Amino acid sequence: MRFPLHVATDMIGWQLRNWWAGNKRVPVVLMLEPLHTCNLACIGCSPERYTGDLKDRLPLEKCFAAIEECGAPMVSICGGEPTIYPELVELIEGIIERRKHAIMCTNGILLDRFYRKARPHKRLTINVHVDGMRETHDFVVDREGVWDKAVEGIKEGKRLGYYVCTNTTVFRETSVDEIEEMVAFLSALDVDGILLSPGYHYEKLAGQDHFLFRDEIHEKFKRILELSRRYPKISSTPLFLEFAAGLRDYPCTPWGNPTYTPKGWKGPCYLIEGKYYGSWKEFFGGVDWDYWESRQDPRMIDLYTAPTPNGHKVSITLEELGLPYDVHVVNLLAGEQKQPEYLRINPNGRIPTIVDREAGNFAVFESGAIMIYLAEKTGRLLPAEPKARSLVIQWLMFQMGGVGPMMGQANVFFRYFPEKFQPAIDRYQHESRRLFEVLNGRLAEHEWLAGDYSIADIANWSWVRTHKWSGVSVDGLDHLQRWMGQMTARPACQRGVDVPFPLPDLNSIAESDAAADFAKGAQTLLQR
Structure with a gap:
């Protein structure tokens, strides 16, 4: 003062x-x-x-x-x-x-x-x-x-x-x-x-x-x-x-x-x-x-992550909840996710993973499970009332079992495989578009996917925002686009997608020469 x-x-x-x-x-x-x-x-x-x-x-x-x-x-x-x-x-x-x-x-x-x-x-x-x-x-x-x-x-x-x-x-x-x-x-x-x-x-x-x-x-x-x-x-x-x-x-x-x-x-x-x-x-x-x-408060959460949609799901959630966290970059191209010390906290050898120091260094892996854990820890972004809670988890699972896997496979066949197998590209792009239409229908009647803003919105947006990279159009999906704009405007979303470090906007480079250079790095991950 x-x-x-x-x-x-x-x-x-x-x-x-x-x-x-x-x-x-x-x-x-x-x-x-x-x-x-x-x-x-x-x-x-x-x-x-x-x-x-x-x-x-x-x-x-x-x-x-x-x-x-x-x-x-x-x-x-x-x-x-x-x-x-x-x-x-x-x-x-x-x-x-x-x-x-x-x-x-x-x-x-x-x-x-x-x-x-x-x-x-x-x-x-x-x-x-x-x-x-x-x-x-x-x-x-x-x-x-x-x-x-x-x-x-x-x-x-x-x-x-x-x-x-x-x-x-x-x-x-x-x-x-x-x-x-x-x-x-x-x-x-x-x-x-x-x-x-x-x-x-x-x-x-x-x-x-x-x-x-x-x-x-x-x-x-x-x-x-x-x-x-x-x-x-x-x-x-x-x-x-x-x-x-x-x-x-x-x-x-x-x-x-x-x-x-x-x-x-x-x-x-x-x-x-x-x-x-x-x-x-x-x-x-x-x-x-x-x-x-050093700010190493025992209430701190350690986040092991990389700049991917699944990693961003968790960093955005942490930002929305205002929880203190330390970022540990996992170099996927160098195979750090397969090292013994990392496998001790995530036996699946994928990102993201968190370690909650306050809970006795309790480790949680799988992005959706982490989001639920953090929401329950703070009492935010996931209602306690059984029906409202179920609704959030349904739309979270919609991303986990649908949007994420389909867009991920669209990326593999459309961007990363050196040989183009058109039936596979069509299959995953069309299914991704169908899932977008389901989201659009839901958002025609609701501002957010599960009533109030929740981890379900974070999970789905973290993937949908990269639609051009997957070769999937959102044309004609007005309600989906409205929701995407609202999500993009949220400060926590803006900060979360810059964790662990900013990447070029995949949508902006999707049709540029930089797209091929970016895809080459991702190709090595297909063998891991």
Whole structure:
């Protein structure tokens, strides 16, 4: 986020001093959670963060010791709800006495009580939680009237001379139009900054229906990035907004925002059930920062693949689900799929294969089986209701047993065999066209193959999109073409077909000289 000049100067000075001292990893903001007690139970919030007993709160001396040990120039007081912490004013005054900057994060319900005891200071920021306009905000916090109370707290804070910002988590229910309405409203209140950040989905946790997957984050934040150019009160930096929009990436810095709680120093990552450390020395010296910086999260999935329709089925599914994964390119021409180490995870010697680290390095092969596994793992793209689930699997099997094999054989006889055997070419091209007509008939009555968008659409499109390479026309199949256009426009589909690396568009080179060169490489696979 953007900071006032005096805050930014202190932050930069801290980092420069550490740089000159040769310190590679430098904490920037201490996330101090003095209590896990709250007067709300917001959707998606871990129960540990709001059900704690007040008597288990951190005493002031432990808070101050953590602040001094960490050394970060900024302390974000969060929790729990900080305004419930009986020693809050003393805590803030102690932070200021230590020449640190304090951000007090609050839902605003008890701000009037806080204002009666506290006083404004240039080193103190009040950060009020506002998750949209009234209806959305009160839905998120699961209580009516909280939005109005927060707005009252913002107005009173500005009147009293506090530096007041807001913090908004963007959920699935939050429309960008509503975000603009909220930003305009808060700008009119003359808040000092509006911080916008996505509500990240954590695949491991249940009850995540309101949180955003990667595609959804990118889609919303591309528009929010545009809003930031028109509303200067938005204090999320352009660099962060570009990251959230998927336009840039950064190295992981898990040591940048250490968290101290009533349970101790919180180890990476954000998920609250992780390991805790009793002292700063144990924490900062005991965590394997190289491991966490490498993003080798145990929840990661290893994808062994090559740039083929079956490989793309799985990479698109992973992209749609927003699951973290590492790509391992399998060189089919070199026969890597037949090596003993690969056959241990896929005895059929084909791609793709996944290895789920979180499930004890459980391996899954066969593209359709992988898609089902991933959909069931996340609860997305495959309904739980038996009839709806059956419908998705029927159309998935339609591709597995029909579209894929027929188009694959059309490729073999039309493209790859050095001798042309016309009856075989006709047989597989005609059958592929017939299957396209079945899809077209289904899509005449439904936007997606199985009702809602699902793994069935991904599986069929991954093959149908290469129809020209197979020598199969889609002329006259208007509904199929409409669906193909919708699929092509999906960001996850666009990214997924570039995994493990981009290839020339087979449709675009189907009638060019490059087609023969591409086919020569594939011919060697017929012998494997």
